[in-house]
Amino acid sequence: MVRWKPGARERLQAAAMDLYISRGYDRTTAADIAQAVGLTERTFFRHFADKREVLFSGQELLEQAFLDGVATAVPHASPLEMVESTLSAAATFFPAERRDHSRRRQTIISENPALRERELLKMAGLATALAAALRSRGVPEATATLAGESGVTVFGVAFGKWIAEGEERSFLDIEREVLGELVAMTAGTTRPA
Amino acid sequence: MVRWKPGARERLQAAAMDLYISRGYDRTTAADIAQAVGLTERTFFRHFADKREVLFSGQELLEQAFLDGVATAVPHASPLEMVESTLSAAATFFPAERRDHSRRRQTIISENPALRERELLKMAGLATALAAALRSRGVPEATATLAGESGVTVFGVAFGKWIAEGEERSFLDIEREVLGELVAMTAGTTRPA
Structure with missing residues (x-):
């Protein structure tokens, strides 16, 4: 059973922005973003179609x-x-x-x-x-x-x-x-x- | 020795437009365009970087x-x-x-x-x-x-x-x-x- 943590989307977005700034957009993967907030890549893709969508959602x-x-x-x-x-x-x-x-x-x-x-x-x-x-x-x-x-x-x-x-x-x-x-x-x- | 026919660029462009209209842009290749005017694909690429450039040159x-x-x-x-x-x-x-x-x-x-x-x-x-x-x-x-x-x-x-x-x-x-x-x-x- 999937457990939805409250605010996962917001935490993923905040982590993504931090990584895009510090490491660069091209060098950041969806897995990096998920890992930064203790979530799986699969969870990332439940919230965003891809790493670009974090910026355009x-x-x-x-x-x-x-x-x-x-x-x-x-x-x-x-x-x-x-x-x-x-x-x-x-x-x-x-x-x-x-x-x-x-x-x-x-x-x-x-x-x-x-x-x-x-x-x-x-x-x-x-x-x-x-x-x-x-x-x-x-x-x-x-x-x-x-x-x-x-x-x-x-x-x-x-x-x-x-x-x-x-x-x-x-x-x-x-x-x-x-x-x-x-x-x-x-x-x-x-x-x- | 390469022989440059006058107006090759214009003939390629005209043939490209005809093919893009009749056959569709996606289904037309640079080779098709060159062949339509009796030139080689290589000649096409001497005039245009790719088939899109015919439209945007x-x-x-x-x-x-x-x-x-x-x-x-x-x-x-x-x-x-x-x-x-x-x-x-x-x-x-x-x-x-x-x-x-x-x-x-x-x-x-x-x-x-x-x-x-x-x-x-x-x-x-x-x-x-x-x-x-x-x-x-x-x-x-x-x-x-x-x-x-x-x-x-x-x-x-x-x-x-x-x-x-x-x-x-x-x-x-x-x-x-x-x-x-x-x-x-x-x-x-x-x-x-």
Whole structure:
């Protein structure tokens, strides 16, 4: 009979992150991760499809937050307001106590070309999902794609700022700043230095 | 002694596209392509690193056009004007006589998940290169990323419209329309249907 220890998934994830940082992602196996917390490789694979999934398992939840953001925008919201609603919903995923985890995850990903590609494809998938949600709320075809891509771009730039060393503002505050920069840029009011 | 027939590269490319459409990309080999135009597999590999490169070999030239567009923007141009200059430069790559080729290429890519991923990564690379060029002209960090991503998004949406069945407008006219849609969306003036 299999005994499920509480929190096995969280312990595996924490151990994986530690190993990916200290030993390197490529040199860490699922067996190493399981062993670090006194579990078997088989148990690891009950929680994660592979060692990459440890880094990307939150994807569906984040995508759902994006979609919920569109769904809960006020009736007759403009596409821009729907994007704002989405950014607010996405921000709830990144409370201050998650910042250190996000920094470590980004360090791991930035050092590995295959993981960087996976992250880019994840962002592209988010943009496609967001555009589809906008279309389902009556946003015209091309505008939905533009708004979906813009929303994900703002999210990505905000994420990069949020994890910068010394940054202490909330994710939402930074998203609002970045969206303001996008609005100023497209209005043609930003000037180069 | 090797005899170089003029236009071998172009003939290989044309034969490859025909085979990718008629037989399928996965079921076509470099040898098949070479044989179709009476050349050897070895000759194929003198022109292309692999069968995928037949579809992506124009990448560096397109990226260069993007960068030239930034470089040739008027002094003190706003980031938006630099993006406009880039879109104009990119449009020169897609004259009317290329439309049928682009349609066929897109059909091949859209049917193959690995090629779709490659295309997404190519677009991400273009956005990164464009952002770097904007930064080198004094555009602030975050705005450069936003403008780079926006420029490539407008380019991509315009490309999708340009190859749509029955579309006859020029690439540049469509890019201007799509950029206008982005400007309206971020100004909050677009309303859903």
